Amino acid sequence: xxxxxxxxxxxxxxxxxxxxxxxxxxxxxxxxxxxxxxxxxxxxxxxxxxxxxxxxxxxxxxxxxxxxxxxxxxxxxxxxxxxxxxxxxxxxxxxxxxxxxxxxxxxxxxxxxxxxxxxxxxxxxxxxxxxxxxxxxxxxxxxxxxxxxxxxxxxxxxxxxxxxxxxxxxxxxxxxxxxxxxxxxxxxxxxxxxxxxxxxxxxxxxxxxxxxxxxxxxxxxxxxxxxxxxxxxxxxxxxxxxxxxxxxxxxxxxxxxxxxxxxxxxxxxxxxxxxxxxxxxxxxxxxxxxxxxxxxxxxxxxxxxxxxxxxxxxxxxxxxxxxxxxxxxxxxxxxxxxxxxxxxxxxxxxxxxxxxxxxxxxxxxxxxxxxxxxxxxxxxxxxxxxxxxxxxxxxxxxxxxxxxxxxxxxxxxxxxxxxxxxxxxxxxxxxxxxxxxxxxxxxxxxxxxxxxx
Amino acid sequence: xxxxxxxxxxxxxxxxxxxxxxxxxxxxxxxxxxxxxxxxxxxxxxxxxxxxxxxxxxxxxxxxxxxxxxx
Numbered sequence: 099x100x101x102x103x104x105x106x107x108x109x110x111x112x113x114x115x116x117x118x119x120x121x122x123x124x125x126x127x128x129x130x131x132x133x134x135x136x137x138x139x140x141x142x143x144x145x146x147x148x149x150x151x152x153x154x155x156x157x158x159x160x161x162x163x164x165x166x167x168x169x170x171x172x173x174x175x176x177x178x179x180x181x182x183x184x185x186x187x188x189x190x191x192x193x194x195x196x197x198x199x200x201x202x203x204x205x206x207x208x209x210x211x212x213x214x215x216x217x218x219x220x221x222x223x224x225x226x227x228x229x230x231x232x233x234x235x236x237x238x239x240x241x242x243x244x245x246x247x248x249x250x251x252x253x254x255x256x257x258x259x260x261x262x263x264x265x266x267x268x269x270x271x272x273x274x275x276x277x278x279x280x281x282x283x284x285x286x287x288x289x290x291x292x293x294x295x296x297x298x299x300x301x302x303x304x305x306x307x308x309x310x311x312x313x314x315x316x317x318x319x320x321x322x323x324x325x326x327x328x329x330x331x332x333x334x335x336x337x338x339x340x341x342x343x344x345x346x347x348x349x350x351x352x353x354x355x356x357x358x359x360x361x362x363x364x365x366x367x368x369x370x371x372x373x374x375x376x377x378x379x380x381x382x383x384x385x386x387x388x389x390x391x392x393x394x395x396x397x398x399x400x401x402x403x404x405x406x407x408x409x410x411x412x413x414x415x416x417x418x419x420x421x422x423x424x425x426x427x428x429x430x431x432x433x434x435x436x437x438x439x440x441x442x443x444x445x446x447x448x449x450x451x452x453x454x455x456x457x458x459x460x461x462x463x464x465x466x467x468x469x470x471x472x473x474x475x476x477x478x479x480x481x482x483x484x485x486x487x488x489x490x491x492x493x494x495x496x497x498x499x500x501x502x503x504x505x506x507x508x509x510x511x512x513x514x515x516x517x518x519x520x521x522x523x524x525x526x527x528x529x530x531x532x533x534x535x536x537x538x539x540x541x542x543x544x545x546x547x548x549x550x551x
Numbered sequence: 552x553x554x555x556x557x558x559x560x561x562x563x564x565x566x567x568x569x570x571x572x573x574x575x576x577x578x579x580x581x582x583x584x585x586x587x588x589x590x591x592x593x594x595x596x597x598x599x600x601x602x603x604x605x606x607x608x609x610x611x612x613x614x615x616x617x618x619x620x621x622x
Contacts, residue, residue, distance in 0.1 A: 229563045286569045295561030307581075308560045314580035316563060323570035 100219035102160075109160040110145065111219060118155040120196075120222045129190040130221075137209070138183060140216045158218060164378065165402055165454055168447055169203040169239065170259035171429045171437060173412035174247055174337040175419070176213075177254070180206035181240035183213045185329045188232070192322050197224045201232030203239040203264075204447075210400060210424035211415060227312040230321045237287055238264030241332065245288065246270060248335045249278035253408055255430055262441040267292035283331025337412065344407035347385050356539040361462060361493070362392050364536060364545050368491050369396035369458065376457030378402070380486065382433060383464040387414045390426050393460065400425050402454060406432040433464065433482070434472040451485050459483065461492040462545075463501075469517055470505040476516065477525040484529045489549040494522045499542035519544065 100113040113121060124130050125144075133139040141161035148157055169177055180203055188198045198220045205217035220232075242265040243254030250273060257265055265273075271292040278284045298307055369376055377400065379393045384403030393401050403426050405411050414428040431437065431450060440447040461483060468474045474482075483490055495502040497518050506514060526532065530548035537544050567574035 229559065229566055233562045233566060234559075286565055290568055291561060291565040293561075294564040298560035298564065308563060310581050310584065311560075311563050311567065311577060314577045314584060316567070316577050320566065320570040320573040320577055323573045324566045327569040327571065 102219075107162055109162050111158040111160060112150070112154045113156050113158065113219070114153055115155040117219055117222075121156070121158065121218065123223055124191075124196060124218070124221045127191075127194040127196065129187075129194055133187060133190065133215075137212060138187060138215060140207075140214050140218070142218050160216065160218070163207045163209060163214065163216060164400055165208075165427055166448070167208055167427065167429060168258075168437065169243070170255045171431055171450075172208075172255075173408045173415055173428065173430055174244065174254075175412050175415050176208065176428075177203060177240065178244055178332060178335060179419075180208075180213045181236075181244065181332045182329065183215055184232075184236065184240065185325050185332065187215055188230070189322060189325050189329075191221055192224065192318050192325070195224045195318075196221050197230060197321070198222075199231045201230075201236035201240070203258075204262075208427055210427050211418045212424050224318055227316055229316065230324065233324070234267075235264070236328065237267055237270075237291060241283065241287055241328065242267070242270040244332065244335050245278065245281070245284060246273055248337050249274055249281055249284075251337075251339060255408060259437065259440070262447060267295060281331075282334050283328065287328065287331065339409055342407050342409040344385060344405070344410045345413070347410070354540055357543065358388075360536070360538050361389070361545065364547070365389055365392045365460060365462075365491060366396040368489075368547050369393055369398055372458075376489075378456045379458045379460060380404070380454060380456035380488070381460045381462075383462065383467070384414070384428070385410055387418070387426055387428070389460055389462055391423075393458075394423075394425055398425075398458070400427065402427045402429060402456065404429045404431040404433075406430065406434075434468060434474065454486075456486065456488045459486050459488050459490040461490055463493055463495070465492065465522070466495045466499070466502045466505060466517075470502065470509065470514060476522050477528070480525045480529050484550050487550065489547070490530070492526070492546050492548070493543055494519065494546070495543045499540075502542075 100111050100117040102109065102111045104110070130139065134141055140163070142158050145157040145159050150157065169180070172180070183206055184198070184201050184203075188201070191197055199222045200217075200220055202217075205215060205220060206213050207216050208214070239258070243258055246252045246257070246265065247254045252273065254265075267288055270288050274284065274288060369379070375397045377398065379390070379398040379401045381387070381390045381393065381401055381403045384390050384405050385407075387401075387403050390401040390403040403411075403414060405414075405428075408430045411428045411430045414426075418424070418426050418428065437447075437450040439445055439449045439452070465476075465479055468479050469476060483492065497503065497506065502517075506517070526546065526548065529551055530546075531551055532546050532548045534547040535544055567577050570577070
């Protein structure tokens, strides 16, 4: 048993005797030090000279992950990369007589675009003739969500957010129906898995199939073959969707170059001109990450780039991965419905707002969507921005802005009369101190630099 | 009663199927033991002895299936 807790900015893990013995085995392996060196496993050290409570045998200190994220905030490719990491590490562990006792996608975090395995307590000594204990969880929290999206084009994020346990083999089999028959892994890991689970579920049955399997030589060799099979299945998965509402936004043909340049400059000056350079920037409605990159170039060390369109975020992640740019963390997040607290006591997984504390928030070309598409009142939008607890750069498109008027044209006359510059100014100034404001060259948008009151 | 069910066995069967040649060997041996057990006293005795051994191990194992009769 081990338990993670935080002491200020330090992440510690207390371990009982058995868990600590497992860790010592892990620390002695070649694969562990190599994986830590590569950045695949979180950097970890034993804390010496602390007084331990009775039932603890040791304490570890982990390197802190700057922004904790959850699988329901990742696009397809991020979950796929996390799955491949889980499988690779488990296979490497088996070769040195260890195994992962679970396989939850929550055990992987992202340092920018790089997946990192954080659950040191998951490694334990391999027991003879035991199956891989993480198999079912791997299917529920990695494989099945990926299959459902790759085969049925059903986004997995709302499903994983709906249950922290993931998608069971039986439910996945029902969702896939006849589709995906030819996709590698579906027959064995979904259909057969679901059927075998129902068939052999009754532990009171006279015939002990588990014991029979063990006696017939179920062992590490077989587990490795199973993991290899899973690796192939995951490696072959692809989400083919190419277009979505926001996927063509990146060309920004609706903007004049002068407006874009002015926005870039405003963001740059906000960051490089700050008394203390903001380290962590949160870019709301990031799309292709243009202003996230501007923020990095101006001196930020990490940008969390969120967008509600999972295809756009998936594309951004793939681009960043290809470029080798690791300082942008792309996430799927709907600002009108951000991740809530979930799981045990609704506190196992923290809400997005409680979890991500940035030094600067960029909110560019977002307000008109929240106000007009999601029909959120202006003062509520400002309250949400204030909840984030950081200085902001925010853009307000006026009523006569081409994009805002396009949204307004579809609305019934009079309903959105409150959407105008004076009302926005009033709402903003109630909760923020405005330090600077400029009107973009097109004359239809205003940019603000402000801090919460 | 659903909580008393054990999904592990189904997982092992799926693992054996995913395990290619190694998995085939395991399933083949398992059914072999079953068939031989029907005809041979010796095999049956061996199988029972092996099961008894496993039962002891299982008792120390927290992940062993929970039996409804123990509650």
